[in-house]
Amino acid sequence: MAKNSSNHLAIILIILVLQQTSAAADHGNYFVKTKVFRSPEIVLEPGLVSDKNYYDVDFPRGHIAIKSFNAELVDERENPVPLHETYLHHWVLDRYYAPKNSDHRSDHTIIRNSGICHNTLKQYFGIGAETRRTATDIPDPYGIQVGDPAGIPAGYEEGWMLNVHAIDIRGAEDKMGCAECRCNLYNVTVDGDGGALPSSYGGGLSCCRDDKRCKVKEGLHGEKRSLYLRYTVKYVDWDSSLIVPVKIYVLDITDDWTQARHNCVVEFDIETCDVGVEKNDCIDSKVVSVSLPSGGDVVYGVGHQHAGATGTALYGEGGREICSSKPRYGEGNEAGNEVGFIVGMSTCYPSPAGSVKISAGETLTFVSNYSSVHSHTGVMTLFYLLLADSSPKPPTLADKITTVPFFVWPIVLLGVGLLLVALLASKGKFGNAEGYEAIV
Ligand SMILES: *[C@@H]1O[C@H](CO)[C@@H](O)[C@H](O)[C@H]1NC(C)=O
Numbered sequence: 001m002a003k004n005s006s007n008h009l010a011i012i013l014i015i016l017v018l019q020q021t022s023a024a025a026d027h028g029n030y031f032v033k034t035k036v037f038r039s040p041e042i043v044l045e046p047g048l049v050s051d052k053n054y055y056d057v058d059f060p061r062g063h064i065a066i067k068s069f070n071a072e073l074v075d076e077r078e079n080p081v082p083l084h085e086t087y088l089h090h091w092v093l094d095r096y097y098a099p100k101n102s103d104h105r106s107d108h109t110i111i112r113n114s115g116i117c118h119n120t121l122k123q124y125f126g127i128g129a130e131t132r133r134t135a136t137d138i139p140d141p142y143g144i145q146v147g148d149p150a151g152i153p154a155g156y157e158e159g160w161m162l163n164v165h166a167i168d169i170r171g172a173e174d175k176m177g178c179a180e181c182r183c184n185l186y187n188v189t190v191d192g193d194g195g196a197l198p199s200s201y202g203g204g205l206s207c208c209r210d211d212k213r214c215k216v217k218e219g220l221h222g223e224k225r226s227l228y229l230r231y232t233v234k235y236v237d238w239d240s241s242l243i244v245p246v247k248i249y250v251l252d253i254t255d256d257w258t259q260a261r262h263n264c265v266v267e268f269d270i271e272t273c274d275v276g277v278e279k280n281d282c283i284d285s286k287v288v289s290v291s292l293p294s295g296g297d298v299v300y301g302v303g304h305q306h307a308g309a310t311g312t313a314l315y316g317e318g319g320r321e322i323c324s325s326k327p328r329y330g331e332g333n334e335a336g337n338e339v340g341f342i343v344g345m346s347t348c349y350p351s352p353a354g355s356v357k358i359s360a361g362e363t364l365t366f367v368s369n370y371s372s373v374h375s376h377t378g379v380m381t382l383f384y385l386l387l388a389d390s391s392p393k394p395p396t397l398a399d400k401i402t403t404v405p406f407f408v409w410p411i412v413l414l415g416v417g418l419l420l421v422a423l424l425a426s427k428g429k430f431g432n433a434e435g436y437e438a439i440v
């Protein structure tokens with residue numbers, strides 16, 4: 001009995017050692033760095049909107065591969081700010097070139113992602129309220145290559161523009177209405193250029209522009225406060241023998257490419273379902289067919305939707321599912337779990353890599369569902385995809401690991417051997433839970 005359990009333990013320990021060694025080897029050949037930055041100060045007061053573009057924001061410099069980018073709103077003491085106080089409509093990160101020693105704002109050229117919308121949605125990253133609980137990690141051996149000096153024109157430098165659209169809804173008469181940018185709550189009837197908005201335009205970005213105000217409760221005198229978008233970038237130094245670059249695609253459910261180009265409107269409205277329809281059947285389903293100019297292996301996929309959404313999915317020809325992404329709604333009060341708001345979107349990480357492919361020109365069916373129990377204005381459904389070239393296949397990290405046994409395996413075997421010696425030497429003592437925990 002005692003011998004049996006000690007054999008058992010030996011096997012568990014060997015497995016643990018092997019697991020830990022391979023986890024270390026995963027990143028062993030390159031070192032993932034993490035940097036945390038803050039946007040410039042965003043000054044808000046109840047009802048006020050801030051939708052500003054910040055140029056030349058802090059970002060890791062040099063030739064790197066981005067492994068993850070995420071963000072959240074925090075106050076001056078770095079405390080997370082819940083969505084029912086400040087609704088984070090979206091944040092967007094654009095990459096650009098600008099002349100060296102210029103202010104970037106007045107003269108820059110955006111380096112857009114790989115598509116596919118004409119003239120919009122050019123970002124490298126960008127999500128909204130769901131940012132806290134949406135995974136953005138890019139699995140090994142993939143990464144988004146940026147900062148390649150060979151790609152930057154002489155006399156220019158690479159920069160990053162961060163756009164943050166935040167709405168202070170403390171004391172708002174209708175918090176969700178403010179979050180959905182309903183024009184009547186903002187008392188807005190003209191667009192940013194002064195042109196009259198059509199009467200059919202009930203809400204959307206044109207009504208919650210920078211410095212606009214949403215209606216707050218009568219007699220409310222709220223305090224001004226300063227917030228920041230705190231963002232975390234994980235990255236590795238570029239190494240073409242280790243990292244496989246990925247392309248970024250952003251699909252939009254409003255994409256209308258009937259006129260030979262992808263016209264993306266980005267926002268749309270949801271009308272309430274007809275009276276008498278069962279609540280469960282009140283689903284507004286939109287479907288659009290799109291295709292990508294070049295295909296590849298799906299490395300990561302995620303949808304972006306607004307409150308009211310019930311899910312989005314992407315299917316390939318023949319109906320196979322490429323990725324489906326579902327919203328997670330909050331259930332409490334604290335930041336990251338705010339009731340009524342989408343606090344996360346589920347993601348897709350096809351495994352093994354290359355098990356889900358999209359062919360160039362393949363017709364993709366893109367589905368967006370929203371509940372139509374209530375009407376909604378200014379909602380969105382985007383799909384963010386990272387694709388790696390299927391061929392020719394650069395060496396993957398797995399190949400690398402199998403080519404280093406000369407140097408890794410003796411260490412593993414030595415470790416296992418030492419453990420066995422330790423085990424045999426202290427036979428009996430290892431039978432108890434304490435000894436086991438001390439080793440781990
Ligand atoms: C709404 O806007 C109009 C014209 O821009 C202005 O005259 C009016 O006072 C505003 N109403 C409120 C409640 O702010």
Ligand SMILES: *[C@@H]1O[C@H](CO)[C@@H](O)[C@H](O)[C@H]1NC(C)=O
Pocket residue numbers: 283285310311312313324367368369
């Ligand atoms: C969208 O709604 C339709 C109709 O209710 C349903 O058949 C479909 O499975 C839904 N798809 C997603 C991705 O939620």
